[in-house]
Amino acid sequence: MLSLIEISRRRLQFGLIASIFALIAYLILMINGLGAGLNELAGSALLNMDADAIAYSENAGLSVIRSELSQAMVDAVGPATGARATAPLAYVAATYRLEGKQPDSVALLGYDPGTIAEPPVTAGRALTAADTRGALADKTFLDQTGLKIGVTVTVNQRLEQVQLTIVGEIDEGAFFFQPAVYILRPTLLDLKYGATDPASRPVASIVLVQGPERSGVLGEIEVVDKQTAFANIEGVSGQSATVRSLQVFGFLIGTMVIGVFFYVLTLQKEGQIGMLKAVGASNRYVMQQLLLQVGTIAVLGMLVAIPLAVLTERSLKSGSAVVPVSLSAELIAVTTVLLLVTSIVGALFSMRKVLAVDPIIALGRQQ
Template identity: 55%
Template sequence: MIGFLEIRRRKLQFALIGVIVALISYLVLMINGLGVGLNEQAGRALRNFDADAIAYSDRAGLSVIRSELSAETLERVRTESGARESAALGYMAVNYRRDDGRVKSAAVLGFDPGTIGAPPVTAGRGLTPEDGNALLADRQFLKASGLRVGDSVRLSVRLQEREFTIVGELNEGAFFFQPSVYMLRSTWQEMKYGRVDATTPVASVVLLKGDGLAGKRGEGWEAVSKGTAFANIEGVSGQQSTVQALRVFGYLIGGLVIGVFFYVLTIQKTPQIGVLKAVGATSGFIFRQLLIQALLIGLGGVVVAVPLAWLTNEGIKQAPDPVPIAFTTGTFVTTSVLLLAMALVGVLFSGRQVAKVDPIIALGQQQ
């Protein structure tokens, strides 16, 4: 193939183009990884709830921070929603002190053992109704705090502080951009409200399992899907818009840069294109060679960028306070395919120039 032979003959020139393409691919991959990582930090724990819908107070604006449900409202949700299973869940933010003395925040989720609100334990044991001073910690919390299963941690909210023993490890993810810990709902209620009586809220939200639950509402409550609940986490919509804009600009810039490179190369090769046309080559044949070159260079850039992005992510994970970057197989595949597509689209700039080359004029310029 003429396109491949030209790459072999002009190794340095095409290698430099390949480096630029690899750097652009790496940048776009890291932006996509940042988007995935920020989404996980915002509410992977919410996405992992064993529920089909989540019920909030109808006065909370779908904010788990402001949602408070009374015992009467909780009972109405259970009876009026028609859910097969339900579980009350409490939320609050607490502070803890790391080994280095720094104060950090964590998300506390209060649940009842034996319900769909109970998270799966990956190490240690789960909570029982008697574990008032025990909690389950997500592995992200354990890494950030330097603690392990069996250690004790002091959690503080407002002016009170309470010591807990970590009895189990979880892999449920963060909640509201904070590492998560799980405790009994009764303990959560005591910590958040201080004293418990008939007027004290009993839950922040209710997890519901069943069909057709999203969109249901009743006196004092409304239910939405987990996707809607996630989209209404404070800061998520703006964050996703920003990352999406950066991603689109990355694809556009990548395609334009590749297109400009090949447009310049095409102009430089006008005499050679004229020779090819003089011996019978069609504009379509020459343009296909440019497409082959763009595909090879784009593929080479992606092959370099993907492992580089993965290694960068692995290195970042070792930091005490890692940047929230995460990759999935879908992220790598989708990004690679779109980058290759943008590279091919970028070469379309050269198509008109190839078609305009007149072999007689081009040969006259070569003399």
């Protein structure tokens, strides 16, 4: 193929183009990975919950922080939604402090053992009703802090304090940009509300719902699917809009750079294109060769960008200050396909010039 022969003979020129494409692809991969990582940090624990929908108090505006449910409201969720199963879940943000380090925050989630709110344990053991001072900590949290199963941690919430012993490890992610730690619901309520009369205080923040037949505003509760609940986590909508804007600009820049480079190359090869047409090459054949060159350059660029992005992700996650970057195989595949498509679109800017080349005029200019 003429296009591949030209690439092999002009390695430096096409190598520079491939390098620039690789840098753009690397930037876009890191932006996409950062967006995915921030989403995981915002509420992967919510998305991993064994539920199809989430029930809030009707006046909470789909905010877990503002949602407070009484026992009567929790009991009403099942009949109101026609669900197969429901389970109350309480939430509070608390702080902990490790020796020699600054205080940090953690998302405490209170559940009842044996319900759909109970997270699967990957190491250690599950909580029982007797574990009023037990906790299940997320794997990432344990890795980052160096804590192990069996260690006791002091947790503070306002003026209340409790000693929690880690008895099991889970892989549920984060909640509200904080590591998720599951404890028994009564323990959490005591920590959150202190000496408040148990009969008058809320018993849950939300209710997990499996198989609801009805959703929306149902009396004093509002039921939405998990994706809607995730989108309403404070800060997620603005964060997602920012990341999407960066992604769009990245793809546009990539398209324009490839388009400009190959348009300039087309101008430089006007005489060669004219000669090809003079010996019988069609416009279609010339465009095929151009697109093959673009595709080859894009593939070479991605072969450099993908390993570089993966290595960067690993190095960022291994540092003391972990950066939330997540590059899944699906994300890499989708980004690669989109970059290949945008590079082809960019090359189409040269189509008009190729079609306009007159072989006689082009050859005359070479004399």
